[in-house]
Each structure stands twice: as structure tokens, then as C-alpha cells.
Amino acid sequence: MSWFEKLMPSRIRTEARTGRNRGVPEGLWTKCEPCSSVLYRPELERNLEVCPKCSAHRRIGARYRLEIFLDDATQGEIGEDIQPADPLRFRDTKKYRDRLAQAQKQTGENDALVAIHGSVMGVPAIVCAFEFPFMGGSMGSVVGERFARAANQAVEEGIPLICFPASGGARMQEGLLSLMQMAKTSAALSRLSESGLPYVSIMTDPTMGGVSASLATLGDVNVAEPGALIGFAGPRVIEQTVRETLPEGFQRAEFLVEHGAIDMIVDRREMRERIASLLAMLTQQPSPRLNRLGADS
């Protein structure tokens, strides 16, 4: 925060930030935190927010995620009119309502999950993505309902479901209702699974707590982006419990592959093609890679 921002009252400071914050920092140059390289923004954007030097995958918002993953033409959004309520009239140091209003303003989303009916390289699918900047991508009633509707629509259309989790876990401000979203989303996935339709979960940084212990780890194929933090309990909680420092790389995607928890790590720049190819095989369709070659020639 600059000295000038510190002078501003907090409300104005928040507004001043929200104006420009769409998950991507402004300016022509930016620094990659892991490798300290100074990066040229347009180049970083061409590279889908992956550092060209060290391949660190930066966090990206739900809309951008879907934009770079899906084909241009989509068949519309699922459950976009569902709005969060405040059943507990929850208040900590701030009211839940105010936190919601702030998150909505900051992200332009009305809650932390976006679900779209579209296609990936011609393979039809329902695709959901979490918006991490919206209250840490936490799962409350709206996220649960949207996910359940997305799964049900996949069943109705007879097409696969894909989800990109990015979440700190269940949303405390909705109390036990949030916990029950774990049961709800898992139940919806049980129906999808019985219908013989594939579900691919592509875990991104971070996928923790209640989201990790429900919809995120139930994929027929579990995928992760490189370096993504994935786990049930947060590293700090574990450190406090076991009273020792955690090993290097603990709960990272690479650690999960080693321990057999996920099937594979896929680089964001290859995600579209590899997932499309996977979906086509799982649904007994011709290879989208061939289609594309055909179109190119």
C-alpha cells in the first residue's frame, strides 16, 4: 500500500482498489514472486498468466479461466440469477452482508462459482470455475446450488462435467448450511456418476478444506495445475497440531501425484487440448485433436 492509500479512509481505499482489480494487476511490468523475474505484462497474458521463465502458474479469476478453456460460442450460464442470502444474519467484526457486497463489487460476480454450458474443442461439457477472490472461493449455499444444477444439467444433456476448484473451503458465515453443501454437491455427483457421465476435477491453487473434501477430489479423473496447494487441513493448522515444520512441497500438486491422490498435473497452456482429448475418449467420440488438424489443413 502506498503512503497515499494509507491516508485514505478504508471505504474509499476499498473502492479505489476495486475499480482496477479484476484479478490481474495493472502496469506494463510485473514481478514473478517465485522466481523474481521482471515480466512484460503482454507477454505474460499471451502465456495465460504462467511465468515464461519459471512456469509458475498465477491465480486467475473464474471468467478468465472459462474464457481460455472453452470454445468461443457457449450455450449460456447456469444459475446466474441465484443470489446469496444471509440466513444466520451473521456478523463478526463485519456483517456478512457487507462482506458479500464488497466481494460482489470487487469481483463483479454475485458469488464464488461460475457455471457455463459450452464446449471444449468441440466436445460439449458443463464447466464450472471457482472465483477465488470472492471470499476466498468459499462454498456457501449459492456455490452448492449452482454446482448441483450444473451436475444435473450435465445429466439431462448427457454430457461431461468439469470443475476448476479454487477455494479455502466452506463459508463460515453460513454456518452448518455451508457444511451441508459438501453433502449436496457430493450427492449431485453420485447421480452423475450413476448416469455414466464423466466428471473431471481440475484443482487449482488453492483447493482446501470442505471443497477439497467433497466435489474437488471426486473426479473420475483428478487433475491439478502445477504447484497448486491441495489438502484438507491448512499447513498452519497442521504445523500447530504436529509441532514440526512441514516438508518442502507438502500439499503441492506434485506431492499429491507422488502419494497417488491425483492422476496428473497439466500445464495451463496445454489444458484445453489435453482435457478435450480426455473427454472425447471417455465419451467415445472421435479425437478433437484430429478435428483440429483437419480444420487447419
Add this chain to the structure above:
Amino acid sequence: MSVNFLEFERPIAELEAKIDELRHVTDDADVNVSEEVDRLQTKSRQLTEQIFSSLTPWQIAQLARHPQRPHTLDYIGYLFNEFEELHGDRSFGDDSAIVGGIARLEGRPVIVIGQQKGRDTKEKLKRNFGMPRPEGYRKALRLMEMAERFGMPVITLIDTPGAYPGVGAEERGQSEAIARNLRAMARLRTPVICTVIGEGGSGGALGIGVGDRLFMLQFSTYSVISPEGCASILWKSSERAADAAQAMGVTAERLRELGLVDGVISEPLGGAHRDWRGMAETLALHLAEALDELQQRDTNSLVAQRYERLLGFGEFRE
């Protein structure tokens, strides 16, 4: 067993101490104090009724964790005439924080599964304070699938601070173990009745908590995160746990109002720890009644109704 009184029960504790003292006097001398003892006992009961009629959520949370509160194996002892404990997840080990087995509830065979806390230090360590590891959830799943195979209903007793946050638990897929149970329980082709008997700690509780009925004992709690955890994140201080307990609505009564809990089972005056047998008898009645109803249903409609119930969770505007 003498009762351990909690801070808010201090007036009752003082009265009970006085009663005890008087009884000793009767032992020593020929003075007849029985009238006075009766009077004080009535007063103690009234005082208990009064204090317990207006408990705060935080006080209830303390009762839910009371050191003398009956645990899963205590209930199993009272509820069932036969019980064979079954061990192990068949791939890694046996988690003592979750116990399970075949039992007979008023004649009918059931599978019972519950988290088990310890009472003394040695048993607490053995039971890992009731915090299950992945193999515990996998053992539970194995038993539930067995219940389905042999047409036995599943009864789960929930009592855990949460799933264990440890290195090994993460390495062996704590998240996946819980998630898999949630999905399997949603579709299990046999009745599932879940009861929170003490602490319902987050995903670790839910991992054996998806079913056709959810009951809570009157002074049990069920929450998405412990009040201390919530307070330390949102208030930046675990000292505000009482506020967090209030805000999250962790009590049986509040959760029934919110439509998340199907029934609240009354506890003996002063809490389940004052009368284990009495508590177990009340619980047995509720379980038998629910089983009577659920076992009459045809399996397809049972599973369909459970699905509708699970999909109905949530409060939003549209």
C-alpha cells in the same frame, strides 16, 4: 461417580457440596437432617432446571465436550444386546478414532459406526481424541457397503472435534476419504440414521453424517468449524469463541429451526453425563421409531427421498 461441574454450574455445585456435607453430618451424629437434605435437593433440581433452560450456545458447546459425557462405546453398551466390533480398512490400518461393528437393536441387526473419544489420557491418545484419519473413514465406508449388501440399516454416532490435521492423514488422502463417504452415503441402498451425540466437528463429522435422518442430542453441537477456529479467523482471537458459537448457530435447537436437523433428542436434567442409562434409553426409542418408519419404505423411494433432502440444503434468493 461424582459430577464435574462446569463454570456456569457453580451455584449448583455449591449447593451439592452443602448437601454432601450435611450427609456426612448424619453419618457422624444422631441429628436428623434428612428434611434439610430433601429441601436442598429440591432447590438444587430447581436451580439446575433454571440454569439449563437458558444456556448460551457456548455453554452448550462446553456440555457437548463435557469430560464425563457418554461416548460412542458407552452408548453401544446400553443400546445393543449384541455387538461385534469390526476392525480395519483392509488397505492400511485400523483407526481407533472410529469404531464400528454389527449389533442388534431391539432384535434387529444393524451396522453401527461412531467416532470414539477417550476418557483417560491413555485412551485419549489411543483414540487420537476422536479425530479420525483416512483409514477411519475408509473402514466406515467398508462397513456401510457391507450393511447395504446384507440389508442392514446403518446407525452413526457423531462425536469428533474434526478429522485429524496431520501429515500422514494428508498423505493418505484425508479429503478424498471424506468426499468418497459423502458420495457413497448419498446413494446407499439401506436406511442411514445419524445422531450427533457430542461434538459435530465439521467435515470430520459429516464424513459419517449423510443419511435419511439427522438427530442431535439436546446439548450437542454441530458446526462448519469449531467456535475457536472461527473466532481466530474472523475475530483474530480464539478468546471470542463464545461470540462465534452464537453467530454460527451451533446448537441442536437453532439447527432444527434452520431445517438442517430432523429431531432434537431431550437429555436428562443437567445433561447426558448425569444419567448415561437414561440418555441411552431415550436415544434407543428415537432410533427404533425412525428405523420402523424407514425400513418400511421401498429402497428406490428411500434413496430418492434422501437425494431430494440433500439437494434441498441451502438458503439463497432467486
